[in-house]
Amino acid sequence: MHRDAEFLVVGLGAMGSAALYHLARQGAAPVGIDQYSVGHTHGSSHGHSRAFRVFYNDPVYVTLVKAALPLWQELETLSGEQLLTPNGMLAFARPGNERLDQNIRVMGETQAAHEVLTAEEVTDRFPALQLPADTVACYTPDSGFLNASRCVRTHVSQAERFGATVHSGVSVRHIDISKEQPEIETSAGSYRCKRLIVAPGPWASQVLKDLSLPLEVTRQQKFYFQPQDAEALYQPDRLPVYADYDRRYYGFPYYGPGIKIADDGHGPVTSPETVDRTLDLDVQNALEQWLKTIMPGVNPTFVEGATCMYTLTPDNDFLIGHHPLNSNIFVGAGFSGHGFKFSTIVGKILAELAVDGKTDYPIDKFRLNRFG
Numbered sequence: 001m002h003r004d005a006e007f008l009v010v011g012l013g014a015m016g017s018a019a020l021y022h023l024a025r026q027g028a029a030p031v032g033i034d035q036y037s038v039g040h041t042h043g044s045s046h047g048h049s050r051a052f053r054v055f056y057n058d059p060v061y062v063t064l065v066k067a068a069l070p071l072w073q074e075l076e077t078l079s080g081e082q083l084l085t086p087n088g089m090l091a092f093a094r095p096g097n098e099r100l101d102q103n104i105r106v107m108g109e110t111q112a113a114h115e116v117l118t119a120e121e122v123t124d125r126f127p128a129l130q131l132p133a134d135t136v137a138c139y140t141p142d143s144g145f146l147n148a149s150r151c152v153r154t155h156v157s158q159a160e161r162f163g164a165t166v167h168s169g170v171s172v173r174h175i176d177i178s179k180e181q182p183e184i185e186t187s188a189g190s191y192r193c194k195r196l197i198v199a200p201g202p203w204a205s206q207v208l209k210d211l212s213l214p215l216e217v218t219r220q221q222k223f224y225f226q227p228q229d230a231e232a233l234y235q236p237d238r239l240p241v242y243a244d245y246d247r248r249y250y251g252f253p254y255y256g257p258g259i260k261i262a263d264d265g266h267g268p269v270t271s272p273e274t275v276d277r278t279l280d281l282d283v284q285n286a287l288e289q290w291l292k293t294i295m296p297g298v299n300p301t302f303v304e305g306a307t308c309m310y311t312l313t314p315d316n317d318f319l320i321g322h323h324p325l326n327s328n329i330f331v332g333a334g335f336s337g338h339g340f341k342f343s344t345i346v347g348k349i350l351a352e353l354a355v356d357g358k359t360d361y362p363i364d365k366f367r368l369n370r371f372g
Contacts, residue, residue, distance in 0.1 A: 002183065005031040007354055008193035010172055010184065010207065012038055013045035014148070014340050015332040016199035017155035018347020019354075021075075023197075024162035026355055031193075032156070032164060033186065035171035035203075039153045042272065043201040044309050046149050047222070048256030050340035051241050053089045053143045054112050057102045060362050061342075062110040067361065068345040069142070072151075075344065079154045082147070087236040087253065089143035090122065092135050093245035100245040104138050115139045126240065128233040128295050145241055145252055148340060155347070172200075172207055177326040195354040196329045202272045202309045204333040210325060214371050215334055216312045219267040219275050223284050224258035225291065225300035234259055234298070242294070249290050258303045261287045264337065266310065279305045310337035313371075318342075320349060320366040330354050331368055 007030040009020045016032065023030040036042055052072075054065050072084050093100040107114040117125070119135040131137065156166060167188065175198070176183040182196040200207040202217045227234050231254065239253035243264075251261035263283060270276070284305065291300055313319060313334040323329035330353045332346050339346070345361070352359040 002190050002192040005191060005193045007031070007195050007197070008033070008184065008191055009197045009199065011199040011201060011203070012152070012156060012166065013043050013199065013201045014152060014343035015335070015346050015350070016197065017152045017159070018343045019197045019199060019332070019350040020164050020166075020347070021155040021159040021162075022348045022351035023354065024159040024164040026351060027163065028351070028355060029163045030159070030165075031167065031191070032159070033167045033170040033172075033191070035169065037168045038156045038166065039149050044311065045152050045201065045340065047306065047308065048147060048149070049145045049252050049260055050148045051089065051143070051250065052084060052146050052341040053140065053241070055089060055091050055103050055107065055114070055138065055140045055143065057099065057106055059106055059110050060365060062106060062112055063362060064342055064345050066112075068342055071344040071348060072146070075154060075158065079158055081150060081154050083151050083154060084144055084146050085236050085255070086142070086144040088139055088141045088240035089243065090126070090129070090137055090139050090240045091243045091245055092122070092131055092137035094132065095134055095136055097136070097245050100136060100138065107138065107140065113141050126238065128239050128297065129242065130296055131294060139240065143241060145255070146341060151343065155344070175207065177210055177323065177329060180328060182326060182329055194328065197332070197350050197354055198329060199332045199350070202311045204311060208331065208333065211323070211368065213319065213334065213368070214314050216269055217271055218310045218312060219270040220262065220308050220310055220337070221267065221279060221283055221305060222260055222262040222308070223279070223287055223305040224256070224260050224303040225288065225298070226258045226303050227254065228299040228301060229297060244290070244294070247290060249287060251291065259291070259298070259300065261291055263287060266312065270309065272309065275307060275309060277307050279307070312336045318346075318366045319368050320346060320363050321368050322353065324369045
C-alpha cells in the first residue's frame, strides 16, 4: 500500500523547506518528509546566522543572490518574522589577494553596489575594526545575515499555511528510480509520487546512491564570544559581517549568544553518522587571536560553540537539476558551504522544475552529470 502524492519533497532543511514552500505557493499541495523534526540540529541548516552576501567571483551567483533577496523579503512579510538583517558585509585582504580582486571585478561587471575602502576608512565607518594599514577592503551594502533556524521553520510553517503536509521522523531507505512515478521506501512505509524533489543535505551520497556523486562531507566549527567592553560597537547597526580573504576566517556582529566567528577552510572529512561534535581548542584559540587582531578592543570571553557540516563538490559549485536517470526526480545538493543564502531561490527553482519542467534561472553550471 502506497501513500500517493503528486509532489513529494525529501529532506526539509534549507533547500527542501524552501522547495516545499514554493510548491505550496503554487497550489501544488506537496508532501514533505524528513528523518528528524523540522529545524533539527543534525545537518547543515541550523543555527543563529548564515551570511547573506552578494560578494562573489562568478556573475551567476550574483544573479541568483539578487533574485533571492525579494523572496526573503516576501517571506518576512507573509510570516511577520525577521529573517534577514541587512547590515552589509566587509571583505578584506592584504594587497594582491586574487580571490578578493576577482570578486571586486565581478561586483563592477554586475553593477552590484560596492565600495572599495582603505583601512582608515573602514575604522571610520566601523570603529570596532582596526585592520593593517595596507589592507584592501570591499563593502557590499546589500549583504547581511539570515537567521538560519528561523528561515527553515518559517519556510515550513508558511508551506503548511498554503496547503503542504509535513511528515517528520520519516527516514528514507530506498528511492526506486526505475519507474516513471518514483517510489520511496521509508521507515513509515512507501510513498509514490508524480514528481520528486530530493534535498538531502549531507546525506546526499546515501540517498542518491544511483548517481555516485563525487561529494565530500567535512566537519566545520563555529564559536561565539562575548565582548567585555563597549558592547554597542559590535551590534549589527555598527558592525557588518566581515571576512578575511587571506585567512579564510569570517565573523558576524553580536547576535544570539555573542559574536560568531568561524573558519571557512574545509575541515576534516566526516559523515553525518560519524561527525565529532566536540570542539577543537586549537581552532577556537586561533580564531580568538584573529578576532583580537582585527578588533583590539573586543576583550572576548568564550560563550559556546557548535559543529556543522559542508557537503562539497569537486568544484565547489552546486548540484541543481533533473536526475539524469529519471526526468521526474529533481535534486538540490552539494552546496559546498555557501548555499544557505540561496535556499529560497533554489527552492523556487526546484519547484519550477517539478511543476513546469524548466526554469529561466541560470542553472546550467549546476547540472548533475557534469562530473561524468
